[in-house]
Every structure is written in C-alpha cells, then in structure tokens.
Amino acid sequence: MSISVAIVGSGPSGFYTAAALLELGADCTIDIIERLPTPYGLIRGGVAPDHQTTKRVMRAYERTALHSKVRYYGNVELGKDIALGELRALYDAVVLSVGAPFDRPLGIPGEDKHGVIGSAAFVGWYNGHPDFRDLDPDLATKAVVVIGNGNVAIDIARVLVKSKAEMAATDLPGYAEAAIRASPIADVYMAGRRGPIEAKFTNVELREMGELEDCHPVVEAAQLPDTVTGEMSDRDRRLREKNMASMREFAAQSPAGKSKRVHFTFFAKPVEILGGGRVEGIRFERTKVTDGRAVDTGEFFEIACGLVLPAIGYQGAALEGAPFDARGGVIPNARGRVEPGLYVAGWIKRGPTGVIGTNKPDGDEAAEAILADAGAGGKPGRSALDAHLASRNVVPVSFADWKTIEAAEIAAAAPGAPREKFCRVRDLLAVLGR
Template sequence: MSISIVIVGSGPSGFYVAEALIKSEADVSIDIIDRLPTPYGLIRGGVAPDHQSTKRVTRAYERTALNEKVRYYGNVELGKDVSLDELRATYDAVVLTIGMPGDSKLGVPGEDKDGVIGSAAFVGWYNGHPDFRNLDPNLESEKVVVIGNGNVAIDVARVLVKTPAEMTEADLPRHVSDAIQASPINDVYMVGRRGPVEAKFTNVELREMGNLKNALAIVDPADLPDEVTGDWSDRDRRLRERNLESLRGFTSASRDGKQKSVHFTFYAQPVEVLGDEKVTGIRLEKTEVIDGRAKGTGEFFDIACRLVIPAIGYALEPLQDVPFDESTGTIRNDDGRVDDGVYVAGWAKRGPTGVIGTNKPDGKAAAEQILEDIPSGVKSGRGEFETLLKSRDVRWIDFEAWQRIDAAEVANAPPGSPREKFVTTEDMLNLLADAK
C-alpha cells in the first residue's frame, strides 16, 4: 500500500514537502488540506499585491498540485473540521505546515485600543484574506505609524502611499483600493527600535521606497553612520552597506511635488498607545543601541495618528493535541519531528523568518524523514478521510474547483490587474454552486 501522507497547510512549505515527496519517486499518496478554499498561504495572503512577480512561484506549486499523487482539500480546517488525532488515525504521516498566522504583541499599554491593527491582519485585509474582510481599518488619519523595520513594514508603508497608477498591476481588492485612495493619509512613519544598520530590510525593497511617484522617503542624515560597524558576516555587511547607501541617497532627494512622505524613524521604541477607546497617537522613546540592543534614553515624543500598525513579527495560537513550544512560539519539534508520524515544516517549525525559498530545504527534510521513518503504508488515508468529511458535511474545495475560482477572479480583473479576488468563502462557494 502507498504511504498515505496529509500535509496541513498549502503555503510554500506544504508545497515543498509535496514536491520533495514526488521527486523521491517513493510510492506515496499526498493530500494537502487548507482551512481556506484558496491555496498558497502567504503567497496569496501576505506577499504584497504590487509584487506580482514574487507571486509567480505559485506556478510551480500548481504543477505539484496537479501531479497524480496529489489531492487538494481546501476549506478544511485542522482543529475545527478534523482533529490531529483523527488525521493520525487515518494517515501514515501528518505534516503540519500551518505557518504563523497571528500577530506578535507590542507589549505596551494601550495596544488593545481601537486603531491598533497588527500587520498580519492589515496585510490580510489588503490582500483579500477572508478572515479580514470586515476589518474596516480606520484610514481617516493623515498620519499612520508602522512599528517595525523589516520588509513587511516596508510593504505596508508602500501600499498606503502608492498612487492608483502605481497600483494598476496589483491585485488589491476593489473595496481596499477604494478605501486607501479615499483616505487622507499623507505621512507614514516607519519606526525602528534600532538603527539603519540593524534594520532587516532587503535592499531591493528599500530602494523601491526612493522611487515612489507621490511619496518622498525621509531620513535624518544624523541617523546614518559613516560605515557599518559590528560583527557581521561578509554577506550581511554588504547588505547593510547597500542599505546605508540607499538611505544616504534618500537624504538628498528633492520633493519634486510629491505630496506624501514615508519617514524612516530610527532609534525609537513605542512605550504607550495614546487615546481612550480609540487611538489618538503613540508615545515613543528615543533609544541608543548598545551591544546591538536598543536602550531607552528617557527622552519621549508623540506622534498623533488614528492608526498604528505593529509589523514586529508573527505568532501561532496553540492547537489542540499539537505540542507547542512556548519559548519559540512554534510547534515543538526535534528538527522537524513532532511525534510518531507527525512532522512540521516552514514557519510553524522555524518561526517567521527567511524568504519563500528558505522553506524549501525544510520541505525536503520533512519528506526525507517520512521516508526514513515509514518504509511502507499501513493506513488507508484518502478514502477514509473523505468519508469522515462527508459524515460531517464538510464541503471541501478540490483543486479543480479552486481553478474555477481562479479563472473567475482573472475574468473579473480590472484593466491591468491580474485578478479581482473573492474575499469571502461564501462568495467562492456560491460561485461554484452557480456553475453547477
């Protein structure tokens, strides 16, 4: 009998596990489930809507999904429609590739006020993730503060200040682009606890901020050291030198009629979100970096705003029956092995770091471990799984149904844009029902 494997989560790491299993040419049957009807995880719901070339990686995932050994079951959630124990009873191996879907906490007073929206939610909203369809962020604010100095912070800032013309080829849902374009946002502050050398931007993303049509990137020259000091690998040092060079370039750029600004606010940490129920501003403390760590100087300043977007990291809520490592916030594992027949890969294993390709070796490692641990299949897998779903009236979306959703999104696209996304599961299910 084939080794039956279920992969929970259809983001990059899930697809890399499947791809490595197929490449091994072992006798395997692979089912991929996802809680959303749509596949591809953060490629659809995280990667910026104006960076379509990055999203093209899904073409390779599509080839994997169409392989004869693979079946896709969208709209099936671990922990709601099926439990880990049930999957373990049904499949020879279960691979958890569920990512880290939640936001890390800022850890300052006032962060529960209306108007503080973590980047997982905010990015999910502008990317049409069904969980955030009704987020309705308050964009009635001239100033927005984004906390964090990584690529996600840059994505958020950029999407808020780009012109409609710059977003033509993006796939922002219509209600999102309408809301952003109608907003009075003029100034986006990107606040980093540490300095430009410690910032985690990659250089392509940083440089793009110097080429925006209607927004000027503003940096205080006093924040820019003459050279990169500290203990960095050659690669990291070169990246930081390139970033410093880009930031220096920003300091001499002229406004040229640009109406909006993105302020790179280094050496500042949030201490309190201000306001009653709703955010009216944020209090920041200036910092200095000592031995690579930010230390408050006791000097404070406020930025008045109605929207604060922490982009400081991601979190995973513990799931029933799934061992959890409180110290790392990931699924507890020994180099990818979780328990007998249970494996983990991707962000849920390593934490929220690296680029899409970083998940590939993880996927390969999980596939190798499965084939090492389980020489032949004993559990029936797919048939029994479908029987279980039917007994619970779970309406799953197979890959062919996803392709129909995909085709409808492409057909509905405004001129220049690749697609107009469906942003609720209900709309997707209705489309499929209508087609029948």
C-alpha cells in the same frame, strides 16, 4: 506498499514538502488539507499585491498540485472538520505546515485602543484574506505609524502611499483600493527601536521607497553612520552597506512636489499608545544602539497619528493534539520530526523568519524524515478522509474547483490587473454554485 501522507496547510512549506516527497520518488499519496477554499497561504494572503513577480512561485506549486499522486482538499480545517488524532489514525504521516498567523503583541499600554491594528489583520485585509475582509479599518487620518523595520513594515507603508496608477497592475481588492484612495493619509512613520544599520529591510524593497511617484522618503542624514561596523557576516555587511547607500540617496533627494512622505524613524522604542478610546498618538523613548542592542536614553517624544500598525513579527498557535512551545510559538521538533508519524515544516516549525525559499529545506527535511520512519504503510488515507468528510457534510474544494475560482477572478479583473479576488468564503463558494 504505498504510504499515505496528509499535509495540513497549502502555503510554501506544505507545497515544498509535497514536492520533496515526489522528487524523492516516494511511493505515496499526498493529500493537502487547507482551511480556506484558496491555496498558497501567505503567497496569496501576505505577499504584497504590488509584488506580483514574487507571487509567480504559485505556478511551481500548481505543478505539484496537479501531480497524479497529489490531491487538494480546500475548505477543510484541521481542528474543526477533523481532529489531529482522527487525521493521524487515517494517515501514515501527517505534516503540520499551518504557518504562524498571529501578531506578536507589542506589550505596551494602549494597544487595545481603536485604531491599533496588527500587521496580520491589516495585510490580510488589503490582500483579501477572508478572515479580514470585514476589518473595515478607519483610514480617516493624515498620519499613520507602522511599528517595525522589516519588509512587512515596508510593504504596509508602500501600499498606503503608492498612487492609483502604481497600484493598477496589482490584485489589491476593489474595496481596499477604494478605502485607501478615499483616505487623507499623507505621512507614514516607520518606527524601529534600533538604527538604520540594524533595520531588516532587504535592499530591493528599500530602494523601491525612493522611486515612488508621489511619496518622498524622509531620512535624517545625521542618523546614517559613515561605515557599517559591528560583528556580522560578509553577506550581512554587504546588504547593510547597500541599505546605507540607498538611505543616503534618500536623504539627498528633494521632496519636489510629492504629496506624501514615509518617515524612516530610527532609535524609537514605542512605550505607550495615546488617546481615549481611539488612537491619537504614540509616545516613544529615544534609544541608542550599543553592541547591536537598543538601550533606553530616558528621552521621550510623541508622534500624533490616528492609526498604529504594529508589524513586529508573527507567532504560531497551539493545535490540539500536538505539543507546543508557547515561548517560541512553534511546535518542538528535531529536524522536522515531532515524533514518528507527525512532522512540521515552515513557520510553525522554526518561527516566522526568512524568505519563501527558506521553507524549501523544511520540506526536504520533513520528506526525508517521513521516508526514514515509513514502515509498511497501510493506513487508508484518502478514501477514509473522503468518508470522514462526507459523514460531517463537509464538501471540499478540489484543485479543479480552485481553478474555476481562479478563472472567475481573472475574468473579473480590471484592465491591466491580474485578478479581482473573491474575498469572502461564501463568495468563493458561490463561484462553484454552492
């Protein structure tokens, strides 16, 4: 007998779970439930708008969505339109692949000031995520501090300093493009507690900072070690050596006529955000790195800025009806199984780390656990979900509806751009005449 599977969340881990079930030849129906009208999670709403090649993975997810066993239910939110207990009563297996959408707090005085915006909100804003469409960040400042030394920090810095021409072939929404162009931002400080060796940038992203049309990467040569030392895998050592080589090139570059700068600010632990109601600067304690850890030195310095963008990591949120490990921000599980009938994949399973492909083994594990637990099946699944949603007057966005939205976005694109996103739920639904 066929088993009914509901996957909640249409990001990479949701789609990899669906694909794994199909690859294993499971006799099943798979319903992918997504709170936004649009699919693909952080591929649409997180990956930087100027990294369209990375976003191409959506094509593989589309093939999965179009499989005859799979149905997409967009604009349906777990916890609002259907409770987890209700969903579990309808489906033999429920997979939670809802991601980790909230910023980890900085935990320093002043972080509630106007002008401190976490990366989840800021990245969501420049990616047209409906939750952040109306964020309206005040970019009327010459200097910005991005806190963090990972790829999200580098994405934010790059989007702020790239020229209009460099952003032309992207899907940066028109309102974000206009706000960034109108802004006087000239200096972006990217601050990390530890040093250049410990920075988590991947080399492709780092190198790009040395190739920008109107932005000079500022690195203090004296902060770059001659060799990469410390305990680490050969793979890590190679990556870090490549990063050191890129940063040495940056340190040797001339600023030649460039009007903007990204300052790689290492050994800087944020201790206080300064200002009255709004941000006027940030105080750091200088650190040194011992055995890979940042150690305080008692020496302080300040950077004047009007905007602070912490990009120090994400965390998941509790879902009613599922266990939650508040410290780790994840749903406790054993290889993707929370308990028979309930499974997890992706960031809500193991925390917000890794690249898109890291979510694939999560999908494999969840699918294997579902099939290992599957009894005879027999819960009604799709027909009962349809009846439940109809009783609540919830009209889901189907995958065909999404393709209609996508076609309208492509048609609205400026020349050379891949699409002009609709960024409010009402505008997305209006395309469908709703």
